[in-house]
Amino acid sequence: MVMPDFTKYYSDLAKKIKASEIRELLALIRERKDVISFAGGIPDPAIFPKEKLAEIAKYVIETYGDDALQYSETKGIIEVRETLSDFVLRYRQITADAEEIIITTGSQSALDILARTLVNPGDVVITENPTYLAALGAFKNNGAKIVGIPIDEKGIKTDVLEQKLKSLIENGERVKFIYVIPVGQNPAGTTMDKDRKQHLIELASKYDTLIVEDDPYSYIIFEPNVEVASLKSMDSENRVIYMSTVSKILAPGLRIGWIIAHPELIRKFELVKQYIDLHSPTLNQYIVAEAIKRGVIMETVSKAVPRYRRKRDTMIKAVEEELGGLVSFYKPVGGLFVFTYVMDERFLADSLLEKALMEYKVAYVPGGSFHPDGSGRNSMRLNFSYPSEEQIMEGIRRLGLFIRSSLK
Numbered sequence: 308m309v310m311p312d313f314t315k316y317y318s319d320l321a322k323k324i325k326a327s328e329i330r331e332l333l334a335l336i337r338e339r340k341d342v343i344s345f346a347g348g349i350p351d352p353a354i355f356p357k358e359k360l361a362e363i364a365k366y367v368i369e370t371y372g373d374d375a376l377q378y379s380e381t382k383g384i385i386e387v388r389e390t391l392s393d394f395v396l397r398y399r400q401i402t403a404d405a406e407e408i409i410i411t412t413g414s415q416s417a418l419d420i421l422a423r424t425l426v427n428p429g430d431v432v433i434t435e436n437p438t439y440l441a442a443l444g445a446f447k448n449n450g451a452k453i454v455g456i457p458i459d460e461k462g463i464k465t466d467v468l469e470q471k472l473k474s475l476i477e478n479g480e481r482v483k484f485i486y487v488i489p490v491g492q493n494p495a496g497t498t499m500d501k502d503r504k505q506h507l508i509e510l511a512s513k514y515d516t517l518i519v520e521d522d523p524y525s526y527i528i529f530e531p532n533v534e535v536a537s538l539k540s541m542d543s544e545n546r547v548i549y550m551s552t553v554s555k556i557l558a559p560g561l562r563i564g565w566i567i568a569h570p571e572l573i574r575k576f577e578l579v580k581q582y583i584d585l586h587s588p589t590l591n592q593y594i595v596a597e598a599i600k601r602g603v604i605m606e607t608v609s610k611a612v613p614r615y616r617r618k619r620d621t622m623i624k625a626v627e628e629e630l631g632g633l634v635s636f637y638k639p640v641g642g643l644f645v646f647t648y649v650m651d652e653r654f655l656a657d658s659l660l661e662k663a664l665m666e667y668k669v670a671y672v673p674g675g676s677f678h679p680d681g682s683g684r685n686s687m688r689l690n691f692s693y694p695s696e697e698q699i700m701e702g703i704r705r706l707g708l709f710i711r712s713s714l715k
């Protein structure tokens with residue numbers, strides 16, 4: 308018996324996709340109690356409303372019985388889309404009826420659906436530089452050419468964006484969309500202000516392209532008076548495709564997200580989604596709708612925000628004390644991350660990760676992979692939602708020792 312050479316059968320995509328050494332290294336240490344990890348991007352399980360979700364799950368199965376366990380519409384259950392329509396109107400000032408909403412299997416699946424629907428190989432997708440790693444993956448897997456635009460503490464620099472849009476269009480490039488995470492950006496922790504958002508919308512209109520607004524974090528805000536108006540709520544031309552998820556405000560394991568866009572686009576997303584997963588889990592859709600109706604999502608948010616604010620403050624203080632003079636960062640007003648650039652660019656966070664894990668027992672995500680232009684190898688993404696405050700203080704102390712020893 309001869310085992311087949313599986314590589315002969317791989318698609319071009321499968322050949323192109325490589326396991327990331329960094330992911331594997333981080334996976335290795337996941338079970339190790341002696342390593343303090345800032346690498347996840349995950350909620351603190353203390354915020355999960357376990358009892359309420361158990362009650363809701365029982366209620367949903369008993370009440371919606373046959374429907375909740377059955378196949379359902381690709382776009383999402385109509386009652387659930389209607390509940391989401393009320394939710395986004397109330398909390399994100401987005402006016403969208405059920406026909407403008409499609410339920411997805413988390414936002415990750417939304418990113419893939421978007422890319423499959425809008426991107427041909429060679430098309431340009433503009434992102435912030437740095438941006439969410441898995442969005443880059445979804446866009447690139449569909450052949451997108453990524454153009455990264457620098458950011459400051461107010462997010463994407465729209466003056467640079469305008470120059471870039473001009474030159475791309477002059478060169479005959481097709482810019483399919485501009486992907487932004489306006490609030491509590493992953494990884495950089497930046498939040499756009501109203502002027503920046505307005506300018507971005509004007510540019511999309513002037514240069515005739517679309518905006519993808521990825522919005523998992525606008526509920527997780529630590530300061531009063533932070534500008535969180537969604538781009539979608541400011542959009543009068545239907546150029547904004549909005550997406551969000553329950554992952555950071557209820558539970559990521561439910562895998563429920565949504566896209567809001569013009570019904571014509573939603574129809575295309577629906578056709579594309581049909582062949583990916585038929586529909587997102589029916590039971591979980593009912594659970595999410597019931598959690599919204601009972602106010603459980605906003606209760607979870609009110610529990611998460613003070614907890615994460617304390618952890619953010621602890622991390623910032625520790626970074627200032629232990630890494631002062633070594634790194635630069637934007638103080639995040641929302642989200643889950645502090646993103647640090649080691650000022651001495653000889654520090655290569657990716658090649659040094661193994662040393663951090665093995666010798667200093669501290670984990671981070673090297674920032675290079677968030678930069679579509681290959682820059683940022685001196686950066687690290689540090690998550691503060693998951694570790695305890697004690698772990699944050701001790702972990703940042705270890706990071707200080709590690710960075711200093713690496714620069715000797």
Ligand SMILES: Cc1ncc(COP(=O)(O)O)c(C=O)c1O
Nearest residue numbers: 348413414415439493552554564
């Ligand atoms: C900006 C951004 N988009 C999308 C996602 C994916 O979220 P989901 O769990 O809904 O797939 C994340 C998760 O961390 C994220 O940070």
